[in-house]
Amino acid sequence: MTAPLRVVVVDDEPAVARLHTRFVAAYEGCEVVAVAGTGPEAIATVQELEPDLVLLDLHLPGCSGLDVLRAVRAGRGRQPEFIAVTAARDFDSVRAARLAGVRHYLVKPFSAGDLYARVDDVVREVTAARAVDSALDQDDIDSLIGGAPATAVLPKGLSVETLDAVRVALAGAPWSSASDIALTVGISRVTSRRYLEHLAHTGAAARRLDYATAGRPSTLYAAR
Incomplete structure (x- = not known):
């Protein structure tokens, strides 16, 4: 990518905003063009600067991060990608952020590596968008959307809704066990593992072994 990825950091805690700014500044190919500490300031800043990416806290004075998302998405200006960075980890907050248009959702506190994995995804898309000068084929569209091809068939017993x-x-x-996901969604651990393994098999989730627990290592999953 020739031009750097222009990033706006939004957080009402100055120390946290400085930390996230340092994370972004250390990522080659990114530059922080502004920092905002309130919801209204974030809306005005994003609409004025039209960045490529916004790191957005959801709990902000003035109006929430979700309100910021909706205001920017309803505008006519250039649309950035959003990575939600928040302490909220309840199902309703995650779902509302997804429906409002976030690209990724990171729960505080997180490491620079956790953030960079998500920024990598945005960089790939922005780079591809800058290079494309013709109509996209279906594979290109599936890659940008980040899901499985429309023709993919779920394994027997799995539903799209679940x-x-x-x-x-x-x-x-960042990383969850099958039991964690089962508790959140309201399904059994065995069923949760089936869905998680399907996501890992299709490349929609990463998988690693956790050796911190006694006995056999447990398998943890994270969204890609």
Whole structure:
């Protein structure tokens, strides 16, 4: 990517805003063009500067991060990508943020590596968008949307509705076990693992072993 990714950091805690700014500044190919500390300031800043990416806290004075999202999405200006960075990890907050148009959802506190994994995704899309000068084919569209191809068929016993609920729940934390997701969605641990393994198999989720627990290592999952 030739031009750097222009980023606006939005957080009402100055120390947190400075930390996130340092994270972004250390990522090669990104530059922070502004920092906003309130909802109205965030709306005005994003609409004026038209950045590529916004790191958005959901709990803001003046109006919420969700209100910021909706205001920007309803505008006619250039539309940035949003990564929600928040302490809220309940199902309703994650789902509302997704429906309002966030690209990723990170729960505080998170590491620079957690953030960079999400920024990598945005960088790939922005780079592709700058390079495309013709109509997209279906594979290109599926790649940009981030989901499985429309022709994909779910394995027997899996439903689209439950899969969507698992996706949303998985976006609420950097790494989760099948038991964590089962509790959030309201399904059994065995069923949760089936959906998580399907997401991992299709590339929609990452998977790693956790050796911190006694006995056999447990499997953790994270949204890609």
